[in-house]
Amino acid sequence: MKQAFIPAAAQLEFRDPTRVAALRQRLQALTADLDESITVMHVCGSHEQAIARFGLRSLFPPNLHVIMGPGCPVCVTDMPEVDEAVYLAQQGVTVVTFGDMFRVPGTVKSLAEAKAEGADVRIIYSPWEVVQIAHKQEGEVVFFATGFETTAVATAALVLAGPPKNLSILSSHKYIPPIMEIVAEMPHTEIQGFLAAGHAATITGWKIFERFVARHGIPVVIAGFxxxxxxxxxxxxxxxxxxxxxxxxxxxxRCVEPEGNRNAQRALWKVFEPFSGVWRGIAYVPNGNLRLRPQYAWVDARERFDIRVSELLAGASPRLTQECICGNIMAGIATPRDCNLYGKECTPETPVGACMVSSEGTCKIWYEYGGHVVS
Amino acid sequence: MSDINQPWTCPVPSLRHKTVLLGHGSGGKLMHQLIDTVFRPLLLPAELPVLNDAATLEIGDSRVAITTDAFVVSPLVFPGGDIGQLAVNGTINDLAVSGARPLCLSAAFILEEGLPMDALWSLVASMRQTAEAAGVPIVTGDTKVVNRGSADQLFITTTGLGVVDYAGVLSVDAAQPGDVVILNGAIAAHGVAVLLAREDMEFAHPVLSDTAALHTLVAEMLDASPHIRCMRDATRGGLASALNEIAESSHVGITLYEERIPIQDEVRGACEILGLDPLHVANEGKLVAVVARDDAEKVLARMREHPLGRDAAIIGEVSEDARHLVLLRTEIGGLRVVGMLSGEQLPRIC
Structure with a gap:
């Protein structure tokens, strides 16, 4: 398949060092006379990636705290959801998922470990690759679908296109707006403003945040990457x-309109419905998960297979740690530096929490790009 | 209702690796852990201070360098090269960056039952051609065949022997504050080329692997200056891992300047799309050298006269830093740490 090539020049316009310096000065002028610091939150792993990769945090004024909220879909995928995928993989089903999901620890093991023990687990970049894999084989293929509404739209399109008979979806998709409500309502929250993710807003539109602002009195600015x-x-x-x-x-x-992409919204809500569930390490989130609607039960892995996670857990002795503070970090009330495990027991090689696994996880990003040293 | 007043903990098992994972072959931290916990204590002499790309031994009056490397790249043929070229060039490069003049190679082949004879023929012919072009003959070898499914088509291991004529001592622990870091050309092409071939993705301008034998370039560099402290070929784990090894072993810090690091537009674009940090992507014809500042321009000028050093650049400098960090001054003026690759990025890249 031919991929469109993004000319580097178009990106470089948005990386112009002179304009960066001007905006930095403006930020400093805006914060110089403040007695107290300002704390804002972004809710997107891609934002943290960009902030870390370009070393932006070293340019922020010291009294402007930009913290990352629960914006990493891999990190908030709950452990029992990983267990379901591991169980299916061990039953001889081909499990296909995004690379970041591969190493996230389940209760007993990760998909990477299941693969090392002989299970067929494959990594993809685009949901369309799932269809190609299913076409190439007779056996059952399960797409362990994770991600926020941005990715869920692609899964919805796959379902609407009529997937091959041997393909089914294990949905762990999550929906961002409800978690912002929870973070805004947290008792100790110091968040004075949100940066909303530009790609999600491309789909939902920016007007969707007006209700949120009216309810909580916290401003929202849609940001690109x-x-x-x-x-x-x-x-x-x-x-x-x-x-x-x-x-x-x-x-x-240049990307986000008031009402967003209506076609994408239609596809999303035609295939998925919100339901309430647990986000790993954070909380029970009302309407924070996306599951396939009953009319798509025929492509739902949870309907097609008898997933007996309890069998996976039987005889295994998960050593649970209560020291991991991923939840607090994703809620923005702690940073990786506050964690006793960070950089010691918990590293990308031996992750304790999911935040240290995903390339969009705060801990992993801080570890890789030195948030612990240069911030 | 959300239980938001409870302390939030993330209940996960702490993991230890009971089996070998793909990441153990990544060239990054996991592989270093494997070397440090299994291979080094069991196989290597305790007094060996640092691990260089090749071992150097005193035999009679000569200093002899020996190195070995296994190649498992998938697919066997990719834009810009094939497993045969990698197997010759990779081992020559390990000798070259150790300051050795490569003399000869041996090659061992693990073949999977069912491998088409035509494919084997053309890959071995490619090895021969590469070795002849480099002037480093393959003088001995071994062949094993395993059952279908016990290996994937073809694995090659090459061992290289060389002599060290260089007056100075190249060692990964020899970098000093004030030295500069030189790179011979554009990074990340090999990893991107293999990944695009594997994922069946194409760009308007194809990305070609940079596989090349660097020994003649290195000979020019060593001839230009007796004050080259160390060299590394930036293969698996990329430039980032090579420089972190130097910083850690030499107990120094290294600061890089992003805008000085050469990279092709196509490679940069592919990395953006795929979410890869080019500093972590594998190369097969790139080396970094730490050179005394006074000799840097001299070395650079000689490199630029060589076809494999035309785009050579000074990309950073060595400083005192008790934390032994590699830092990057980014293109927009920010500052960040460049870590060693962790976990697996692209299995079977070479």
Whole structure:
């Protein structure tokens, strides 16, 4: 398949060092006279990736705290969901998933370990590869589908296109807006503003956040993923906070429209329905999960297979640790530095929590890009 | 209702690796752990201070270097090269960056029952051609065949023998504050080429592997300066892992400047799309050298006269740093740490 090639020049426009320096100065001017610091949260692993990869945090004023919320879909996929995928893989079913899911620890083992023991687990970049894999073999293929509404749309399109008979979906898709409500309502929250993820907003539109702002009085700015996108969104957010306004601003207008992508929304809600469930390490999130609607039961792995996770757990002795504070980190009330395990027992080689596994997990990003040293 | 007043803990089992994982072959941290916990204590002499790409032995009046490398790349043929070229060039490069002049190679083949004879013929012919072009003959070998399914088509192991004529001593622990870091050309092409071939993705301009034998380039460099401290070929784990090994072994810090690190537009674009950090992506014809600052321009000028060093650049400098960090001044002026690759990025890349 031919992939469109993004010309580097288009990206470089949004990485212009001179404009970066100007926005940095503006941010410093906006925060220089403040007695107290400002804390804002983004809810997207891609934002943290960009902040870390470009070394943006080293450019933020010291009294502007930009923290990462529960924006890593891999990290919030609950352990019993991983267990379901591991169980199926051990039954001889081909389990296909995104690379980051591969090493996330389940109660007894990860998919990577199941593979090392002989199970057929494959890593894909795009849901369409799942269809190719299913076409190439007779045996059952299960797509362990994780990700927020951005990825769920692609899964929905796959379902609507009429997948091969031997393919079914194990949905662990999650929906972002409900978790923002929870974070905003947390008793000790210091969040004064949110950066919303530009790609998710491309689908949902930015107006969806108006209700949130009205309810909680916390402003939201939609941000893209290039350094200038993030810096200009932060400038807007700090300006709005300083003026005491409660509104939504769109700092990613080249992609995000008020109503979003209606076709994508239609596909999403035709195939999926929200239901309530646990996000790993965080909380029970009302309407935070996405499951296949009953009319798509024929492609639902949970309907097709008798998934007896208890068999997987029988005889195994999971050594649970209560020291991992992934939950607090994802809720923005702690940083990896506050964790006793971070960088010692918990490293990307020997992850204790999911946040240390995924390339969108706060702990992994801090570890790889030195959030622990340069921040 | 959400139980948001409870302390949030993330209940997960603490893991130890009971079996070998793909990541143990990544060239990153997991592989170093495997070497440090299994191979080094069991197989290597305790007094061996650091692990270089080749071992150097005193035999009579000569200093002899020996190295070995196994090749399991999939697919066997990829844009810009094949497993035969890698097997010759990779081992020559391990000798070269150790300061040795390669003399000869041996080759061992593990063949899977059912491998088409035509494919074997063309890959071995490619090895021969590569070895002839490099002027390093293959002088002995071994062949084993295993049952269908016990190996994937073809694995090759090559061992290389060389002599060290260099007056100085190249060692991964010899970098000093004030030295500079030189790279011979654009990074990350090999890893991206293999990945795109494997995933059946194509760009308008194809990305070709950079596989090349670096020994003649290294000979020029060593001739230009007796003050080259160490060299590494930046294979699995990429530039980041090679430089972290140097920083850690030499007890120094290294600062890189992103805009000085050469990378082709196609490779950069592919890395963006695939979410790869080019600093972690494998190369098969790239070396980094730490050189005394006063000799840097001299070395650089000689490198640029060589076809494999035309894009050579000074990409960073060595400093005192008790934390032994590799830092990157990013293209937008930010600062971040460049870690060693962790976990598996692309299994069977070479």
């Amino acid at each position: 290039e350094p200038l996108d993030i810096l200009s969104a932060l400038v807007q957010l700090v300006e709005i906070i300083r003026r005491g306004e409660q509104r939504v601003a769109n700092a990613y207008p």
